[in-house]
Amino acid sequence: MQTHQYDVLIVGAGGAGMRAALESSVRTRTAVITKLYPTRSHTGAAQGGMCAALANVEEDNWEWHTFDTVKGGDYLVDQDAAEVMAKEAIDAVLDLEKMGLPFNRTPEGRIDQRRFGGHTRNHGEAAVRRSCYAADRTGHMILQTLYQQCVKNDVDFFNEFYVLDLLVDHDLAGHAVPDGEEVSVAGVVAYELATGEIHVFRAKSVVLATGGAGRIYKTTSNAHTLTGDGMALAYRRGIPLEDMEFFQFHPTGLAGLGILLSEAARGEGAILRNSEGERFMERYAPTIKDLAPRDIVARSMANEVREGRGAGPNKDYVLLDLTHLEPAHIDAKLPDITEFARTYLGIEPYTEPVPVYPTAHYAMGGVPTNIAGEVLRNETDVIRGLYAAGEVACVSVHGSNRLGTNSLLDINVFGKRAGISAAEYAVGAPWVELPEGPAGLVQAELEDIRTRPDGERVGDLRKALQDTMDANAQVFRTKESLEQALADLRGLRKRFASVSVQDKSRAFNTDLLEAVELGFLLDISETVLVGALNRDESRGGHFREDFPHRDDAQYMRHTMVYRRPLTVPVEDAGGDRDGVFSGSTDFDDYRVVLGSKPVTMTRYQPMERKY
Template identity: 80%
Template sequence: MQTHQYDVVIVGAGGAGMRAALESSTRARTAVLTKLYPTRSHTGAAQGGMCAALANVEEDNWEWHTFDTVKGGDYLVDQDAAEVMAKEAIDAVIDLERMGLPFNRTPEGRIDQRRFGGHTRNHGEAAVRRSCYAADRTGHMILQTLYQQCVKQDVAFFNEFYVLDVLLTHDLTSGEVADGEQVQVSGVVAYELATGEIHVFRAKSVVFATGGAGKIYKTTSNAHTLTGDGMALALRRGIPLEDMEFFQFHPTGLAGLGILLSEAARGEGGILRNSDGERFMERYAPTIKDLAPRDMVARAMANEVREGRGCGPDKDYVLLDLTHLEPAHIDAKLPDITEFARTYLGVEPYTEPVPVYPTAHYAMGGIPTTIDAEVLRNNTDVVGGLFAAGEVACVSVHGANRLGTNSLLDINVFGKRAGIAAARYATEAPWVDLPEDPAGPVVGEIERLRDQAAGERVADVRRELQETMDANAQVFRTADSLTQAMDDVTSLKKRFAAVSVQDKGRRFNTDLLEAVELGFLVDLAEVVVAGALAREESRGGHFREDFPTRDDEKFLHHTMAYQRPAATGGTEIVLDHKPVTMTRYQPMERKY
């Protein structure tokens, strides 16, 4: 076992992690731990853009952006956080431009902007051009730009280091630590993929920027590595997860595959059509049609299919029509996603509409934080020195449904805030002693998995988990479907205890680490389903067919889910609530 010491340790090297590293590394000794080479992080898959009220193309202002974010999130957004994000969006874009990010330009040389779902002018009057973009490779460009800047600043990267535990001064899993009592982070424990060696990183500040958990679903736009590591580690250490029942299903995944076609296609004029050739979104969102928020478009598409207006031999998808656009326009603005259609479906977007269907895309919930990215261990108390930013976190700027392009904005605004706050804490706080045997639990779990002679296959348990989540906890949900999902997840938790791995070696043992990641997925699926069962209303990405209306009287609050020891052994999910922060926008009917 090796021990390292840094003022700040950042876990994850996607957009949020590297944006945090750029800030903290100039102020404190910083290390970035990442289970992937940084430029392979999932931020690179984001296509469409990053929004800011620059008003480069049309009249716009940050207050309209704030309103759209709150309304798009179905009024579960913490409005103080939304105001921070919308205000700081402009500087976030300009920061990236000055770092060298090659945004598309207007003929006058300004950063170009295009329309995106749910972004409107004057509180809903019409769609507005707010998304700053680099063709349909915006996330890729952000990731490359941030990594280049980190290299320039000599940020210390530990690549292919899997963080498997976070070390705290108190055991929060029992729920018995008194409110107001100081709890601090002392470091993390990581597994080095190349050698199988365990490393303990002592730190004054730790920033989680580990991304989402889309692999709890079978049909997803998320990479194989998005297994919710940071969320699950926090949950297992007694920290709550907020609003995990709200999962976004992106409308335009390639049918049957889930590979994403960006909302930018609709922003550039793409039209969704059913088997009758009808532009059906005119019936669901008459004002902004195909550019309605993602949850509304995804449900409309699923509804068209189940009412018999789907396309294809099995009538199980709808069509995204780009054929009315000039090929030169498509090539200039949408080069990657049209190539995806050609490569994976054999469809030529110039002349043929593309088969699409909703795909699991983004977790609105996550580790609860303040607007300065401090992790909350209950509704009010922070964990000293522990921060989170990006999809792993829930500062709640996305509420019940995230607007497109707000994710790349979120990672830059709150990644920057996390880096500054973590460095500030590290310069002011004393060192905290490590536990007596800091790596003991990690070593025990790894050896248990490696030594298990025979048992369940990781792939079998993961496949069954993903299938039940797809079937029972996706776009449409009911008490019956969610109860079935919970029964299945409970069974899979027991089966996970008997999982064995075929590779017993130490070097580059991805078989072993996929088993560890499966444990994270099972834990998080349980939280998603528990929250969805308890929330007997429909709001944003959570749609209960047995409770089809929003119920502000009973459910205008955040869900706080804690993992606690169960009386019968093992663990269970205990739910609590947290009030939504309101500033200027009171809930009203959400229509477009």
């Protein structure tokens, strides 16, 4: 077992992690732990763009961007965070340009911008060109640019290391820590894929930047590595997860596959059509049509299929039509998207519409943070030295539905903020003593799975989980469907206790790591289902057919999900203070407790959401 010591430790090498590393590395000794080679991180799959009110092409300002973000999130957005993101968006884009990111240009040489869903001028008057882009490879370009800068700044990378435990000086999961009492981070425990060895990393500051959890669903745009690691590690350590019931289903996944076709296609003029050739979004969002926010478009598409207007032999998808666009325009602005259609479906987008259907895409919820990136352990108290940024975090800048291109902006604005905060804290903070035991427990648990002679197969359990999540907790939900998914999950948890792997080796045992990731997926699915069952309303990405309307009187609150032992009374579990939709769900050996947190409002009062 090896031990390492750094001032700032960043877990994850996607856009948020490397943006944080850039800021911390110029201030203090920094390392990045990543289970992938950095340029393979999922940020590289982001296609469409990064929004900022540059007004390079059309009139725009950051206040309109803020309003669109709040309205797009169905008013569950913390408005102070949205204001920070919209204001700092301009510098975030210019920072990347100065680092060398090759944005598309206008004829005058400025950064070009295109339209994206939910982004409007003058509070909804019409769609506005706000997305800064590099063809349809914007995320790939951001990832390459940030990695080059990290190498330039001598950031230490530990590639193909899996973080399996988060070390804090209080057992938040085991007992109630009084409000106001200090809790501090001490480091992490990681597994080295190449050798099977356990490493302990001691740090004054830890930044979680591990990305999302789309692999809880079968049909998803997410890479196989997006298994909710950082969220699950925090959850197991007693840190709450916020707003996990809100999961975004991107409208245009390749039908049957989930591989993403960016919203950039609709931004460049592509049109959604049903089997009758109708541009059906004119009925659902008459003002901005195909460029409505993603939750509205996804539900509209699913509704067309449910009402019998789906295309194809099984009438189970709709069509994305680019055939009216000039081939030269498609090649210049959408080269990857069209290549995906050719490669995976054998469709020629120049002449044929592309079959598409909603795909699980983005978790609006995550580890709760404030606008400095500090992780919260309840409504108000922070864990000293622990930060989070990107999709793993919930500063609640996305509310219940994220607008397209706000994700690449989020990772840059709040990745930068988390990196600065982590470094500034580390400069003056004392070292926290490493708790005894966790590293040995991690090793013992891995050995137990690795050496088990037989048992349940990882692939079978993962498929069963993804199938029930797809069937019961996707675009449309009901109490009955969610209860069915939760019942299935309980059964899968019992089966997971006897999971085994075929590969018994120590070096490069990806079979073993997939078993660990399955445990993370079960944890995250649990938080999604429990939160969704207890929110008896429809808002953003969470649509309950049995409660089809938004209920601001009861549910204008953030959900906080805590995991606690059965021995801890519900009232001592760290939930909310005023009883708003609080409750608990007991599993075999632990209790999931629900609390809530108020939504921060500054200037925009909730109103009916129309487009």
